[in-house]
Amino acid sequence: MSSSSQVTESWISSFCGLLGHEYFAEVSEDFIEDDFNLTGLQSQVPMYKEALEMILDVEPEDDDDEEEEEEEDEEDDEILGDERPTAYRRASDRRHLRIASDLSVIESSAELLYGLIHQRYITSRPGIQQMAEKYELQHFGTCPRVHCNSTKVLPVGLKDSPGHETVKLFCPSCLDVYTPPNSRFQTVDGAFFGTTFPSLFFMTFTDLDIGSGIRNNPSSTAQALLQIQTETTKGTSTTPANVTSINGVAPHNLAPGIGAGNIYGPRIYGFRVSERAKSGPRMKWLRMKPADVTELDETRRYWENPPDDADRPHDDDLNMVDVAEGKSVDSRKKISARRKRTNGSGNGGGSPMDTNGVGAAG
C-alpha cells in the first residue's frame, strides 16, 4: 500500500535517507509484499517476521500476541489500511513496547532483510528503472580513473551473500571496480547490491552512450596535448563502420575508456620509459583494446584458422558480429533481424530479465 499522504516517513524512506545509504533505491512495498520475491530469505535473517514488519511499518495489533494472530492482523491491516490509518503505527511509536535489546536486533535484522530484498529488487524491472533514474542523476558518482573522464558508475557487490565485502563501484568505461571515495560507504554491504546488477543494467539499457563524455570533451588542454604526444593511433578505431554489435555490445559502448590513447605511458623528461627497464610499464594490457573490435569475435577467429576444419559450423551459428543492414551478406541477415527483435526489449516486456522472480531464484 502506498501511504503517500502520511506525514510520518516510512521505515524504507528513512533508511534510504540515512548518511551512507545514498546508493539505495526505495524498494516498493508491492515488491516486498509479494512473497515470491522473498523466497529463501527467511532462513538468512534472524527475527525475520519482526524485521519484515518493521520494514513495512506494520504494527501488530497486540504486542503480546502469538505469531498466528499477528499474521491475521497483518491481513486486516492490508485490506483496511487506507480507511483505518491508525492501524498502522510507525515503528518508532511502538518502540517503547519492546525491550531495547530486542529492538536493536530487529532493527539490524530489518536492515539486513532490506538489503537482501534490495539486491533482488534492483534486478527487477521497476527496481532497475529506479536505479536508472539515480544513475542519470549521478547518485553513484563517477569513475576516479582519469582516462574514463567522469564516466558514471554503478554500485556492485563482489559477493551475493552478506558479510564479505563492502559496496564497490563498477565503471562501464574500463570494466573495473573501485572503492567508493567516501568512507561512509565502507559500512554498506556489497551484497545489498549484488554481483549482477551493474552488468544487467548495461545489458538492459543498451541505448545509453557510455563513452560520450570520453569522445566529446577531452577534459583539458593537457589531455589533448597528451593525446597528441601519445600513440598516433589515438581514437583511430579501425572497426568497420557497419559493425553494430560485437559480442552483443555496440562497439562504441565496449569499454570506451580504454584502448589506444587512453593508456598511460610513463615518461621521464619526455622520454618513454622502456618496457625493459625494471620500473618499466607492465600493466598496459589491462587498459588495452584492439583497434578493430571484431578481433574479439573469438568464434569467427577460431574457425577462420581451424586447427582441423572437419566440422565447421554454419556461418549463422558462429557469427557474433552484427552488421548494419543494407550491404549485408545474406547469411548475416537472419541474425541481424533476430537481434532487432530482442534489442531494447530488455527495457520492457518479453525479456526474461524483467521478471521479478529472477532475483529470487538466485
Next chain:
Amino acid sequence: MSDAGQGVAASPRDPVREKVRELVPGIERLSLTYGAMDDFNSETDSDYTSYWRDWFISSRGNEYFCEIDEEYLTDRFNLTGLNTEVQYYQYALDLVTDVFDFDCDDDMREQIEKSARHLYGLVHARYIVTTRGLAKMLEKFKKSDFGKCPRVMCDSQPLLPMGQSDMANSSPVKLYCARCEDLYNPKSSRHAIIDGAYFGTSFHNILFQVYPIMLPPKTQRRYEPRVFGFKVHSAAALARWQADEREKLKDRLRGARIESGFEEDEAEAEEEDDDEEMEGDGFEGATVQQ
C-alpha cells in the same frame, strides 16, 4: 602533516602555533602558554624557523607538498628561469624564505602571497626530483599521504602525485598507482585544483627508478563482470584478448631475461576460465565458447 582543520585563510603567523600544537599535545588547554606563544610570534623573528613554508605545507589542501630545504631555495641556480614565470618574483621569493619586509597594502600582499605559492609549486617540481626531495616524498608515500588507489584489485596501493604536463596551468594534479600503472583523480576537491606542474610528469617515474624496491608486485587479478553467475561474454572476450597481450609482454621480457614483476601464484589461477558466458543483448545467445 597536521591538517586538523586549519583553514587556508590562516595567516602565515600560524606555523608556530601549529608547531607548538604538534610538539605539545593539549597545548590549547593551556591558554596561558598559548598566549605567550602568540606574543613570541612576531614577524621579525624569522631567522631560523621557516614560517612561511611551515604554514604552507601544513595548510589544508597542501598535503601533497613536501618542505623544500632553505638551502635549495636560496641557491639561485635552482630557480633558473622562474623569474619570468612568477609575478613579483623577488617579493615572492622573499616571502617564501621569510625575509619579506616590504610594506604594502592588503591587495598587494595578497598578490605576492599568490605568487609565493606559485613559486613554491614550481620550485617544488624541481626539488622533488633531487635526492633530498625524493627521500622526503618517499616518506610521504610510505605514509599514504597522497591517498590509496581506488581500484579494488590494487589493495590500497599508495599513490604518488603527478602532472600530465610540466607547464603551469595546463591541468590539475593526478595520482599515479604503481600497481595498475594508471592515473586517478584526487578524491578531494581541495586537491583537485592543485596545478599538476607542481609535481611534473617525471617525478613519480624517477622515484621508482631510484627506489625500485618500492615497486609493488603487479597483479593479474581482475574484476569479471557477471550476470546471475555467468560471465558477461563481451567483457570476458576482451579480458582474454588482454591476457594474450600480457602473455606476449611476458614472452618479450623472458626473451630479454627481464623479470616480469608479476605476483607468482597467479599464473595458474586464471586457467580455470571455462565458465559459461552470457551474451550482451539478450539471453537468446547465451553462448558457450569452445
